[in-house]
Amino acid sequence: MENITLNNGVEMPILGFGVFQIPNGETEKAVSLALEAGYRAIDTAAIYHNEEGVGRAIATSGIPREELFITTKLWTQPSASNTERALDASLSRLGLDYVDLYLIHQPFGDIYGQWREMERLYSQGRVRAIGVSNFYPGRLVDFMKHNEIVPAVNQIETHPFFQRTEDQKIADEYGVKIESWGPLAEVKNNILDNPTLVAIAQEHGKSVAQVILRWLTQRGIIAIPKSVHESRIAENFAIFDFTLSQAQMDAIATLDQGTSLFVDHYSVEAAKNLGRIDDIAAGLA
Ligand SMILES: NC(=O)c1ccc[n+]([C@@H]2O[C@H](COP(=O)([O-])OP(=O)(O)OC[C@H]3O[C@@H](n4cnc5c(N)ncnc54)[C@H](OP(=O)(O)O)[C@@H]3O)[C@@H](O)[C@H]2O)c1
Numbered sequence: 001m002e003n004i005t006l007n008n009g010v011e012m013p014i015l016g017f018g019v020f021q022i023p024n025g026e027t028e029k030a031v032s033l034a035l036e037a038g039y040r041a042i043d044t045a046a047i048y049h050n051e052e053g054v055g056r057a058i059a060t061s062g063i064p065r066e067e068l069f070i071t072t073k074l075w076t077q078p079s080a081s082n083t084e085r086a087l088d089a090s091l092s093r094l095g096l097d098y099v100d101l102y103l104i105h106q107p108f109g110d111i112y113g114q115w116r117e118m119e120r121l122y123s124q125g126r127v128r129a130i131g132v133s134n135f136y137p138g139r140l141v142d143f144m145k146h147n148e149i150v151p152a153v154n155q156i157e158t159h160p161f162f163q164r165t166e167d168q169k170i171a172d173e174y175g176v177k178i179e180s181w182g183p184l185a186e187v188k189n190n191i192l193d194n195p196t197l198v199a200i201a202q203e204h205g206k207s208v209a210q211v212i213l214r215w216l217t218q219r220g221i222i223a224i225p226k227s228v229h230e231s232r233i234a235e236n237f238a239i240f241d242f243t244l245s246q247a248q249m250d251a252i253a254t255l256d257q258g259t260s261l262f263v264d265h266y267s268v269e270a271a272k273n274l275g276r277i278d279d280i281a282a283g284l285a
Pocket residue numbers: 017018019020021043044105133134155156180181182183184185186187192207209210224225226227228229232233235236
C-alpha cells in the first residue's frame with residue numbers, strides 16, 4: 001500500500017474502501033471483506049447511516065486501531081455549535097474515540113462556524129486531520145482565506161469523465177490533497193466498456209476498474225472505490241503491481257468531459273437538496 005502525506009504530516013493510504021449506499025445491515029460484511037483483502041482506510045459518513053456497520057467490522061477485525069485510517073463526515077448542521085455533538089454521535093456509532101479524518105460533507109450551511117469547531121476538536125486530538133468535500137475551487141480558496149487551518153483533503157467527484165485537473169492544480173497550490181469519490185463513476189456511461197480504457201487494460205492484463213484506480217493514484221489522488229462483491233473488492237485493491245505509461249495517462253486525459261455525472265454543486269438544486277438537515281446525521285435523533 002502506498003501512503004500519501006497530508007499537510008499536517010499525517011500519513012493516509014492512497015487507496016481506501018467507500019461504503020456509500022451499502023445498507024447498515026450489510027456494511028459489517030463488506031468492510032470485513034475489505035479489511036481481509038488488505039484495505040486499511042474506510043470512508044463513511046453520518047448521512048450514510050451505516051457507521052455502526054463500519055464500527056462492528058472494525059471491532060471484530062482484531063486490527064490495531066493505529067493501523068486503520070477511518071474517515072467520516074459532518075452533515076449540514078442546525079448550527080455550528082452542534083458540531084461536537086455530531087462528532088460524538090459518529091464516534092459512538094463507530095465505537096471509536098477518534099477518527100483519522102473528519103470532513104465537512106457539503107459546502108452548505110454555516111461551514112465557517114463548523115470549521116472553527118472542527119479546528120478546536122482537531123486541537124484536542126479528537127480527529128487527526130480535518131478536511132472538506134464537494135468544495136469547488138472558488139469556495140475552497142475563500143474558505144482557506146478566512147480560516148486558520150488549511151483543509152488536509154477536498155473529497156470530490158473525480159473519474160475519467162470528470163478529471164478535475166484545475167481543481168487539483170489549485171489544491172496543489174495550497175497543499176490540499178484531492179480525494180476521489182465515485183472513482184469508477186459508479187459504472188455510469190458504460191465506463192467499464194470504454195474502448196480507450198479497455199485497450200489500456202488489455203495492454204497490462206488488468207481490468208478497466210484497476211486501470212482507473214491506478215490512473216487516479218498515479219496522479220496523487222486518493223481513491224475510495226466501493227463494492228459489496230468479494231472478488232471486486234480484491235480486484236480494486238490489486239493496483240500497485242503495474243504502472244501506466246505517460247502515453248496511457250495522456251490517452252485517459254482525452255476522456256474528460258469536464259462536468260459532473262451526478263450533481264453540480266454550483267446549482268440551486270444542490271443547495272436545496274444537500275443543504276437540508278438530517279436529524280440522525282446531525283446527531284439530534
Ligand atoms: N463526499 C461525497 O459527497 C461522496 C459522494 C459519493 C461517494 N462518496 C464516497 O466515495 C465512495 C466511492 O464512490 P461511489 O460508491 O459513489 O462509486 P464508485 O466507487 O465509483 O462505484 C461503485 C459502483 O461500482 C461497482 N464496482 C466496484 N468495483 C467494481 C469492479 N471492479 N468491477 C465492476 N463494478 C465495480 C459497484 O458495484 P458492487 O457494489 O455491486 O460491486 C458499485 O455499483 C463511496 O462509497 C463513498 O465512500 C462520497
